[in-house]
Amino acid sequence: MTVHASLGIAPWDVFAQGISIQTGLSFGVSTVVVSALVLLAWIPLKVKPGIGTIANAVLIGLFADFWLLVLPDTSIYWQRLII
Template sequence: MDRIVRRVAQLYVGLALYGLGIALQVASGLGNDPWDVFHQGLSRRYGLSIGAWLILAGAVVMLLWIPLRQRPGIGTISNVIFVGVFADLFLWVLPSPSALPMKIAYLTVAVVMGGVATACYLGAGLGPGPRDGLMTGFAARSRFSIRLIRTTIEVTVLTLGWLLGGTVGVGTVAYALAIGPLTQLFLPRLTLTRAAEPVEAAGAPVPAAC
C-alpha cells in the first residue's frame, strides 16, 4: 500500500512539475518545445488557453491509441488532464519576465524541470504520457525506429505550430537537445519498481513532450 501511495504521489508531483516547466518555457518567450509550439499556435489562432489545447490534443492523440492497441494507465489519463491544468495555473500566477537574464533563467529551469518531471511520471510506472504511447505504439507496429518516428512526429507538430504562430527559438533547440540526456540522468533515481524487479532505465526510449 505504501508503495502504491508513493507511486501515485510521484506521478502527480511529476505532472505538476511538467506543467510548471511548460509555463516557465512559454513565459520566457525564447521558444517552446515542439508540442507546445503547436499548442500555443492553436491558442493564438483559435482561442482557448494553451492548457486547454494540451488537454484537447492529448485526448485526440489517445484516440489514435485505439488502432495501435495501446492500453492507457492512470498515469496516461492523468497526464491528458492535469498537465494542461497545471500549465494554465502556473501561466496565470507566474510574472512575465522582461529582462533577458530572467528569460534565460526561466528557460534553463524549464528545461531541467522537464527532465525531472518526465522521470517522475515515467518512473512511477502508472502509464506513459499520450504522446509517448503514440510514439512507442507506431514503433511496435512498423519497421521504423522509435527515433525516426519521434523525429517525424515532432517535426510535424513543430512545423504546424510555427505556421499557426507558435514561438520557435533557442529554447526549442535547447529542449530538443537536453530532454533526452536529462531524463536519462534522473530516471534511474526516480524509478519505483516492484520488489526484485530490475530497473532498465538505460534502455528506455527518449520521451516525447508530455
C-alpha cells in the same frame, strides 16, 4: 514556463500554442485537447493507456495554465532565464 519566458518551446508545445492562438483557447486547454487527440489515435492500435498516461494528459494542461497565470510577465533576459 518556457512559454512565458519566450525562450523557445518544444514541438508539441508549439502545436498546442498554435491551436491556442487560432482558436482562442488557453494554452493549457489546447494542450489537453492535443493530448486527448493523441490518446484517441491509440484506439486503432488497441493500446489501453494507463492511469499515469491519462493523468499526464490532463494535469500538464491544468498546471500550464496555472503557472502562466501565476508567473509575472517580464522582458528582462536574466529574469526570463530564471523562470
